[in-house]
Amino acid sequence: MRQVIKGNHAVSHGVRLSRVKVISAYPITPQTTIVEQLSEMCASGELEAKFIKVESEHSAMAAVVGSASAGVRSFTATSSHGLLLMHEVLHWTAGARLPIVLANVNRAVGPGWNIWADQTDSLSQRDTGWIQFYCESNQEVLDSVIMGYRLAEKVMLPVMLSYDAFFLSHTSEIVDVPDIEQVDEFLPPYEPEFRLDVNKPRMFGGMVGPDCYYEERYVMFRDALKVLDIYPQVCEQFHAVFGREYDVVEEYRTEEAEIILVTAGTITSVSRIAVDRARGEGKKVGLMKLRLFRPLPIERWQKVLGNAAKVVVIDRDLCAGLGGVFASEIRSALYPLTNRPVLFSFIAGLGGRDVTPEDVEGMINYAAANEEPETMPLFWGLKGDQGGNHAETL
Amino acid sequence: MQKLFDIPRDLMTEEELMQPGGLSCQGCGATLAMKLALKGLGERTVVVIPACCWTIIIGTYPHCTLQVPVIHVPFETAAVAASGIRAAFDVRGEKDVVVMAWAGDGGTFDIGLQALSGAAERNEDILYVCYDNEAYMNTGIQRSSATPPGAWTTTTPPGAIKEEPKKDIVKIMLAHGTPYVATASVAYPDDLVAKFRNVRRIKGTKFIHLLSPCPPGWRIDSSQSVKVARMATQANVFPIYEIENGGYTVNVVPEKKLPVKDYMEAQGRFRMISKEMLNAVQDRVDRRWEQLLENSAAP
Numbered sequence: 001m002r003q004v005i006k007g008n009h010a011v012s013h014g015v016r017l018s019r020v021k022v023i024s025a026y027p028i029t030p031q032t033t034i035v036e037q038l039s040e041m042c043a044s045g046e047l048e049a050k051f052i053k054v055e056s057e058h059s060a061m062a063a064v065v066g067s068a069s070a071g072v073r074s075f076t077a078t079s080s081h082g083l084l085l086m087h088e089v090l091h092w093t094a095g096a097r098l099p100i101v102l103a104n105v106n107r108a109v110g111p112g113w114n115i116w117a118d119q120t121d122s123l124s125q126r127d128t129g130w131i132q133f134y135c136e137s138n139q140e141v142l143d144s145v146i147m148g149y150r151l152a153e154k155v156m157l158p159v160m161l162s163y164d165a166f167f168l169s170h171t172s173e174i175v176d177v178p179d180i181e182q183v184d185e186f187l188p189p190y191e192p193e194f195r196l197d198v199n200k201p202r203m204f205g206g207m208v209g210p211d212c213y214y215e216e217r218y219v220m221f222r223d224a225l226k227v228l229d230i231y232p233q234v235c236e237q238f239h240a241v242f243g244r245e246y247d248v249v250e251e252y253r254t255e256e257a258e259i260i261l262v263t264a265g266t267i268t269s270v271s272r273i274a275v276d277r278a279r280g281e282g283k284k285v286g287l288m289k290l291r292l293f294r295p296l297p298i299e300r301w302q303k304v305l306g307n308a309a310k311v312v313v314i315d316r317d318l319c320a321g322l323g324g325v326f327a328s329e330i331r332s333a334l335y336p337l338t339n340r341p342v343l344f345s346f347i348a349g350l351g352g353r354d355v356t357p358e359d360v361e362g363m364i365n366y367a368a369a370n371e372e373p374e375t376m377p378l379f380w381g382l383k384g385d386q387g388g389n390h391a392e393t394l
Numbered sequence: 395m396q397k398l399f400d401i402p403r404d405l406m407t408e409e410e411l412m413q414p415g416g417l418s419c420q421g422c423g424a425t426l427a428m429k430l431a432l433k434g435l436g437e438r439t440v441v442v443i444p445a446c447c448w449t450i451i452i453g454t455y456p457h458c459t460l461q462v463p464v465i466h467v468p469f470e471t472a473a474v475a476a477s478g479i480r481a482a483f484d485v486r487g488e489k490d491v492v493v494m495a496w497a498g499d500g501g502t503f504d505i506g507l508q509a510l511s512g513a514a515e516r517n518e519d520i521l522y523v524c525y526d527n528e529a530y531m532n533t534g535i536q537r538s539s540a541t542p543p544g545a546w547t548t549t550t551p552p553g554a555i556k557e558e559p560k561k562d563i564v565k566i567m568l569a570h571g572t573p574y575v576a577t578a579s580v581a582y583p584d585d586l587v588a589k590f591r592n593v594r595r596i597k598g599t600k601f602i603h604l605l606s607p608c609p610p611g612w613r614i615d616s617s618q619s620v621k622v623a624r625m626a627t628q629a630n631v632f633p634i635y636e637i638e639n640g641g642y643t644v645n646v647v648p649e650k651k652l653p654v655k656d657y658m659e660a661q662g663r664f665r666m667i668s669k670e671m672l673n674a675v676q677d678r679v680d681r682r683w684e685q686l687l688e689n690s691a692a693p
Binding site for chain 2: 021022024049050052053054055056058059062063065066067068069070071072074088089196197198200201202203204205206207208209212
């Protein structure tokens with residue numbers, strides 16, 4: 001049924017439709033309304049789940065580590081500082097091979113306190129072993145929860161789906177909320193091969209010496225890469241039931257593109273407008289939207305970007321001492337190519353600052369006008385002496 | 395010669411859920427405690443172990459000395475991971491399974507206190523056991539907030555012996571309205587087993603504070619751990635009692651009160667305690683004992 005709902009409520013519905021059995025979460029702006037709606041769903045019996053209302057995000061993550069280890073489908077949601085507080089347990093969850101789904105509302109990290117959109121929070125968790133998706137619309141958010149469980153339970157690795165604070169979390173869009181019977185067809189009940197079971201006692205997560213730890217980590221790495229093969233199957237099954245498709249990347253007007261933008265999250269929607277305008281002016285500009293970020297779909301990136309002359313990566317995140325995280329990873333992925341496109345790295349929109357189609361047009365024009373990029377990223381829209389939009393590099 | 399306790403045979407089942415092969419030090423109180431605890435609990439039990447001595451004692455992969463399901467969890471998460479497991483077992487309809495968090499004093503008094511407080515406030519239907527060896531023993535004897543005043547540890551060396559009193563974890567738990575709070579000791583195995591058997595019938599959070607002598611950390615011979623643990627109770631340093639829904643019962647009343655000095659002199663770790671500190675400890679121990687008797691006499 002088509003409804004007008006906010007991104008956070010798209011998550012709640014995704015959780016309900018996935019028949020999650022244990023939820024644990026802690027409130028944090030702008031994630032809170034997920035928790036509120038899930039509480040209501042549990043209270044009304046619309047969702048038959050136990051909701052453990054914990055005293056911190058660290059505990060929220062640890063609670064679902066417990067419940068998932070006992071073999072029930074489990075969910076948590078957070079944002080920003082909450083995600084950072086979970087960090088230790090995020091590593092633990094992936095290492096324990098627990099197929100938990102976590103919804104993260106991308107929000108800036110303090111200080112100063114800032115509750116607005118910024119992807120540094122989840123990108124700083126990229127080495128924890130979680131599968132990561134970035135979403136552009138509320139429909140994609142809802143669908144990613146359901147697809148997330150299907151994928152997670154196939155590869156036994158946790159899935160983190162991220163979407164931008166306020167631009168999606170608190171913005172209403174038309175979302176097709178599927179019937180639960182339809183979802184049942186796509187997502188079978190969760191019954192893991194190994195779980196805490198008094199009839200079959202096993203030990204989980206115990207001490208391993210140098211003789212075994214290495215192999216354990218290798219197996220986890222290998223299984224994470226399997227996502228690249230399994231995810232397309234999940235997509236196909238999802239498409240068969242729901243008629244919607246979500247590739248690991250989405251190409252937009254990349255045919256014969258000389259300049260390809262690379263974006264994640266809601267900057268993508270803005271960039272589509274800029275691409276359309278550029279194409280209208282006869283400029284060969286396209287867009288690659290990042291959806292799957294862990295594991296890295298390196299070959300797909302190479303295939304999409306390999307024939308462009310220039311790649312423009314827009315990062316709404318910042319790693320001090322490095323620059324944009326996406327730019328860094330794209331650069332690594334392109335390195336093996338003999339004829340590499342040159343890469344322009346832009347930082348934009350940190351802490352929720354608006355990024356307009358005009359901003360993106362400016363970045364396209366900058367890349368068109370310059371043959372060689374700067375070594376360091378360009379900070380778009382930085383307020384300088386003159387104010388207004390201009391790029392600055394170190 | 396002290397009279398040995400009469401151990402009721404019906405509590406001491408022949409079934410062993412803890413098998414040989416553990417990696418504990420000789421005379422480890424925590425190991426004996428687990429063996430006895432499982433006798434009380436039986437096989438429908440899940441054990442949740444945060445980082446602590448028991449991470450090692452249980453055996454390294456692929457060995458495990460316990461014949462019940464076990465999960466290891468991060469240091470500060472025992473109570474909340476147990477809460478998650480409880481929820482899952484409830485969802486699965488296995489409400490009779492006891493979920494037992496088994497943590498050291500560091501994981502309880504210090505780093506795990508927040509999660510424990512959360513679980514107790516929610517009155518989770520779990521059993522939380524703190525086996526208290528009064529320092530971070532697994533990492534080599536560092537001070538915790540359960541370390542008693544006057545004790546040497548590697549982070550309270552000569553010149554900086556711990557002065558602060560031990561946190562009163564029982565009172566902290568009682569302040570949460572926890573339905574069952576008890577102390578137990580490996581020196582009183584009948585009482586210990588009875589308590590672990592008893593908790594099955596109690597709904598909500600159960601907390602057992604278990605004194606667990608540590609020969610290397612307490613600077614005692616490994617043959618002396620049970621004896622020293624018994625002295626702790628006889629000197630009223632570690633009274634054995636339980637509080638169910640606010641009602642106090644003192645389970646062990648020493649026939650003859652032992653001076654705290656005797657208990658301390660039996661261990662190397664208190665060698666540097668000053669006379670003043672010893673007197674202060676004796677006063678505090680006496681006051682707490684009187685308070686406990688008063689509480690247990692209350693209707």
